[in-house]
Amino acid sequence: MSKQSFQFQLLGTDKCGARLGKITTPHGNIETPIFMPVGTAAAMKAMTMEQLKSTGAQIVLSNAYHLNIQPGSELVARYGGLHKFMAWNGPILTDSGGFQVFSLPGRKVDDQGVTFRHTKNSKPVQLTPEVSIQVQNELGADIIMAFDECVEYPTTYQYAKEALARTMQWAKRCKSAHKRSDQALFGISQGALFDDLRAEGIKGLIDLDFPGYALGGLSVGEGIDNMKKVLDFSAPLLPDNKPRYVMGIGLPEDILEAVERGIDMMDCVIPTKYARSGALFTSVGKIRITNREFRNDKFPVDTSCDCYTCNNFTRAYLNHLFTANEILGATLTSIHNVQFFLNLTKRIRKSIKNNQFQTFKKDFLELYHRKDRKKTKGKSKKKQNG
Amino acid sequence: MSKQSFQFQLLGTDKCGARLGKITTPHGNIETPIFMPVGTAAAMKAMTMEQLKSTGAQIVLSNAYHLNIQPGSELVARYGGLHKFMAWNGPILTDSGGFQVFSLPGRKVDDQGVTFRHTKNSKPVQLTPEVSIQVQNELGADIIMAFDECVEYPTTYQYAKEALARTMQWAKRCKSAHKRSDQALFGISQGALFDDLRAEGIKGLIDLDFPGYALGGLSVGEGIDNMKKVLDFSAPLLPDNKPRYVMGIGLPEDILEAVERGIDMMDCVIPTKYARSGALFTSVGKIRITNREFRNDKFPVDTSCDCYTCNNFTRAYLNHLFTANEILGATLTSIHNVQFFLNLTKRIRKSIKNNQFQTFKKDFLELYHRKDRKKTKGKSKKKQNG
Numbered sequence: 001m002s003k004q005s006f007q008f009q010l011l012g013t014d015k016c017g018a019r020l021g022k023i024t025t026p027h028g029n030i031e032t033p034i035f036m037p038v039g040t041a042a043a044m045k046a047m048t049m050e051q052l053k054s055t056g057a058q059i060v061l062s063n064a065y066h067l068n069i070q071p072g073s074e075l076v077a078r079y080g081g082l083h084k085f086m087a088w089n090g091p092i093l094t095d096s097g098g099f100q101v102f103s104l105p106g107r108k109v110d111d112q113g114v115t116f117r118h119t120k121n122s123k124p125v126q127l128t129p130e131v132s133i134q135v136q137n138e139l140g141a142d143i144i145m146a147f148d149e150c151v152e153y154p155t156t157y158q159y160a161k162e163a164l165a166r167t168m169q170w171a172k173r174c175k176s177a178h179k180r181s182d183q184a185l186f187g188i189s190q191g192a193l194f195d196d197l198r199a200e201g202i203k204g205l206i207d208l209d210f211p212g213y214a215l216g217g218l219s220v221g222e223g224i225d226n227m228k229k230v231l232d233f234s235a236p237l238l239p240d241n242k243p244r245y246v247m248g249i250g251l252p253e254d255i256l257e258a259v260e261r262g263i264d265m266m267d268c269v270i271p272t273k274y275a276r277s278g279a280l281f282t283s284v285g286k287i288r289i290t291n292r293e294f295r296n297d298k299f300p301v302d303t304s305c306d307c308y309t310c311n312n313f314t315r316a317y318l319n320h321l322f323t324a325n326e327i328l329g330a331t332l333t334s335i336h337n338v339q340f341f342l343n344l345t346k347r348i349r350k351s352i353k354n355n356q357f358q359t360f361k362k363d364f365l366e367l368y369h370r371k372d373r374k375k376t377k378g379k380s381k382k383k384q385n386g
Numbered sequence: 387m388s389k390q391s392f393q394f395q396l397l398g399t400d401k402c403g404a405r406l407g408k409i410t411t412p413h414g415n416i417e418t419p420i421f422m423p424v425g426t427a428a429a430m431k432a433m434t435m436e437q438l439k440s441t442g443a444q445i446v447l448s449n450a451y452h453l454n455i456q457p458g459s460e461l462v463a464r465y466g467g468l469h470k471f472m473a474w475n476g477p478i479l480t481d482s483g484g485f486q487v488f489s490l491p492g493r494k495v496d497d498q499g500v501t502f503r504h505t506k507n508s509k510p511v512q513l514t515p516e517v518s519i520q521v522q523n524e525l526g527a528d529i530i531m532a533f534d535e536c537v538e539y540p541t542t543y544q545y546a547k548e549a550l551a552r553t554m555q556w557a558k559r560c561k562s563a564h565k566r567s568d569q570a571l572f573g574i575s576q577g578a579l580f581d582d583l584r585a586e587g588i589k590g591l592i593d594l595d596f597p598g599y600a601l602g603g604l605s606v607g608e609g610i611d612n613m614k615k616v617l618d619f620s621a622p623l624l625p626d627n628k629p630r631y632v633m634g635i636g637l638p639e640d641i642l643e644a645v646e647r648g649i650d651m652m653d654c655v656i657p658t659k660y661a662r663s664g665a666l667f668t669s670v671g672k673i674r675i676t677n678r679e680f681r682n683d684k685f686p687v688d689t690s691c692d693c694y695t696c697n698n699f700t701r702a703y704l705n706h707l708f709t710a711n712e713i714l715g716a717t718l719t720s721i722h723n724v725q726f727f728l729n730l731t732k733r734i735r736k737s738i739k740n741n742q743f744q745t746f747k748k749d750f751l752e753l754y755h756r757k758d759r760k761k762t763k764g765k766s767k768k769k770q771n772g
């Protein structure tokens with residue numbers, strides 16, 4: 001069987017603009033909109049790839065920055081690439097490292113690239129567009145990302161403009177450096193919260209003709225309203241026939257807002273990161289499983305969830321595992337949270353198919369925020385009484 | 387389907403005395419000799435019960451001492467018992483807590499029981515034969531253990547004699563306190579390294595007629611030669627038609643010595659504990675996966691192993707996971723180590739069936755210690771040269 005090359009098919013659009021699509025990659029298809037769980041260092045935290053598969057994951061994300069430091073991309077290449085190294089046969093996307101280096105203390109950015117100190121031996125390391133692409137070529141993911149300069153929030157117009165200019169130069173250099181036709185290289189648009197810069201960045205990327213486009217520079221503390229503004233402005237500028245990816249989001253509410261604005265792909269460490277601290281997503285809102293109220297609770301995390309954890313264990317058992325410091329607690333909660341996010345995008349796809357995305361969104365959020373509203377009500381009552 | 391009650395069938399004996407048997411319990415059968423993985427707090431460390439099943443585990447061990455403190459056995463009982471609470475449908479054995487309390491600092495032993503400080507709130511807790519059995523009745527394991535006084539190594543004859551007398555009184559009280567006919571209560575023999583005390587203890591237990599007998603007070607630092615002496619002396623005193631259990635062992639070499647002396651059941655935390663520190667068992671000896679030599683090693687942990695880890699991952703990948711501090715490292719190595727021990731007892735059973743246990747033992751140990759011998763040879767050569 002010869003491997004499929006990268007393709008995107010737009011299967012339909014909901015009346016509100018939410019898109020249903022299909023991405024074809026050499027390692028299988030992805031139905032969009034899709035949430036991509038993150039296995040930064042070629043491993044999901046506290047989950048095996050078998051367990052990840054059981055959650056319905058269609059693609060997993062890894063990170064060029066981390067893998068370049070440990071174990072080194074040339075080693076991964078010698079082992080047949082990321083798919084084989086971490087035993088995941090499905091599609092993989094690697095991030096370029098742009099987002100990671102932007103938050104390193106003492107980093108130095110110039111037109112050539114970013115220089116920073118190695119986290120382990122403090123030696124200076126330079127990450128350039130060429131290095132990032134070489135690393136990603138060696139890792140061998142199905143989708144790889146251009147190396148960009150992600151700026152802090154808030155930033156000045158002047159700095160955002162400079163960073164955008166560099167990002168555009170780097171996008172060109174990434175394209176030239178890219179050596180593998182079996183990997184799809186996506187461009188990343190920057191421009192902070194400035195519409196004219198966003199427009200300029202997107203136009204520049206389209207001129208370079210990438211097989212997919214990401215909106216970067218979000219999830220840096222700008223808040224959901226700013227994110228919505230950027231998406232409102234930027235998404236319509238992107239071509240219909242290419243996948244659109246918002247990097248680093250997010251919470252269920254962020255995902256719904258992004259999908260509504262025509263976004264196809266999202267990724268975030270939230271499901272696994274929250275899980276390890278005992279914060280679990282349910283259809284009626286987040287719960288903290290370590291709370292005393294769950295010590296004696298016979299229900300599964302979410303009665304409407306059919307993950308391994310919800311099928312087999314009570315909240316009381318999970319509360320016990322966290323209290324007893326059992327690693328298994330992190331595993332079972334990660335499985336649940338990841339599946340929660342994948343179930344959400346599955347239901348999103350169904351609703352778009354039925355041209356009912358906004359009804360689904362409204363119903364989902366009403367149930368999801370019910371607890372918060374109850375709490376607010378209770379509080380305001382108390383105030384009135386007091 | 388009505389549940390099977392506890393039974394032991396001796397299926398055959400090798401010419402050396404190694405025994406092949408079958409234990410029937412309400413939650414399924416156990417082929418003996420068997421190694422029992424330990425899930426102290428109603429959880430295998432870093433493994434799900436699904437993963438445990440995949441290793442070929444037939445029974446899992448939990449601990450009354452730990453579960454009495456957290457989450458409390460009455461809570462587990464309300465949740466339908468240990469099997470349901472931790473989602474393991476196979477046989478379970480709970481230890482009485484005798485071994486755990488004997489090592490607590492500041493414990494006070496009298497004829498009534500053992501008093502110690504609660505690890506979390508420092509309140510005094512008393513564990514008595516009656517409490518231990520009540521806890522174990524509430525937990526609902528298929529096999530439960532008498533509450534005994536395990537003495538330190540080395541000890542005086544006088545103290546071992548006193549502790550034995552208490553253990554025998556406690557064995558009687560355990561039998562009286564035991565309320566569930568669906569659980570088999572095993573007696574535990576004490577007596578340290580003193581033959582006459584061991585004989586007296588075993589005779590006393592046989593008079594009480596337990597469905598199975600354990601040799602306790604081993605694995606307390608006495609060393610393999612002392613353990614062999616105790617087994618050489620004690621095992622022949624035990625009735626043929628009841629299962630024999632040596633508690634808390636051990637390493638592969640300990641297991642082989644115990645089986646050769648007619649032991650049917652063994653348990654230890656070694657596979658999972660070693661795994662979390664990166665010490666992995668292979669047919670050619672132990673390896674430390676964190677060693678630099680494994681950074682670039684394309685082989686699985688053990689080429690003769692068919693566990694999930696060996697089927698999917700290289701030593702280089704496991705080395706990477708430990709270097710990157712990924713929890714997945716502990717999971718994958720635990721799966722391997724547990725399966726290694728279960729494969730060992732599987733091969734032991736086959737060799738007994740073929741009346742070739744000692745040949746198997748010799749061949750296994752020769753391969754297993756090959757590396758050590760090579761090292762020793764290397765060292766002595768150096769000495770000669772030096």
